[in-house]
Amino acid sequence: MEWRDEGIILGTRKHGESSAILEVMTRARGRHLGMVKGGRSRKMQPLLQPGNRVDLVWRARLDEHLGFFQVEPIELHAARLFDSACAVFGLQTLATHLRLLPERDPHPHLYETLGVLLQHLEEPEVAGELVVRFELMVLEELGFGLDLSQCAATGQVEDLTYVSPKSGRAVSREAGAPWADRMLALPSFLLRGSGLRADPEALEEAYRLTAFFFERHVYQPRGIGAPEARVGFLGALRRHYANRP
Incomplete structure (x- = not known):
């Protein structure tokens, strides 16, 4: 078995004395693992770092085998x-979010979005918006997508202010008013075509929104906790806004 694709490195782990197990998100074959002979060498280590985009050739005797990468x-x-x-x-x-998806399951839209994110991750005000949109995409791919297009109660598409914690659907300000204390806030910048940018408060609301549905539909059923890296990312965003002139 052999195929060629491009991929973005998510992580590595040691294997034996000199090799490494490489984890990549590929364009056509989703998240994929493979061994790299000599992957722990001085020559290969700078290449096999998370975030690098690489050309891959994968070979194995059978499709279900781990196989070997040429990078x-x-x-x-x-x-x-x-x-x-x-x-x-x-x-x-x-990377933690992508590991929630089945291995070798293609998700080309996530791959393309990951490529865009790599261009902006060191820009906190851009990364904050893009990562939470990526989280919404992952929920969608897992089968738990939110419907933020119209009010669940009235069908109207204007003044959408809340998200129902039960249905994951948007609710207008008027329709949701009687249950406002039970609703999740819907930041306006997440609405399609809004053209709005997120301020720190809106970002906090957006990440509370996605965290709620990850916890309900993904983490609790699988018996796992929220990723520590996400806590670190949100902390970095808060520090950026706190130190901004």
Whole structure:
């Protein structure tokens, strides 16, 4: 078995004396693992860093085997990203979210979005918006997508202010008013076509929104906790806004 694809490195772990197990998000084959012979060498270590975009050739005797990767560079983002706490924690958060998906299950839209994020992870005000949109995409791919297009009660598309914690659907200000204390806030910048940017308060609301549905639909059923990297990423965002002139 053999295939060729491009991928973005999510992580590595040691294997034996000199090899490494490489984890990548590929364009056509989703999240994929493979062994890299000599992956712990001085020559290979700078290449096999999270965030780097690489050309991959995978070979194995059978499709279900771990297989071996041959890796060549395309874009080396890692050195730039490592200088920013926001970027480091952001990339770790994205990788953790991608590990919620089945291995070798294609998700081309997530791959393309991950590529865009790599260009902006060290820019906190851009990364804050992009990562929470990525979280919404992951929920969608897992089958728990939110419907923020119209009010669940009235069908109207204007003045959408809340999200129902039961249905994951948007609710207008008027329709949700009687149950406002039970609703989740819907930041306006998340609405399609709004053209709005997020301020610190809106970002906090957005991440509370996605965290609620990850906890309900993903973490609790699987018996796992929220990723620590996400806590670090949100902390880096808060520090940025606190220190902004």
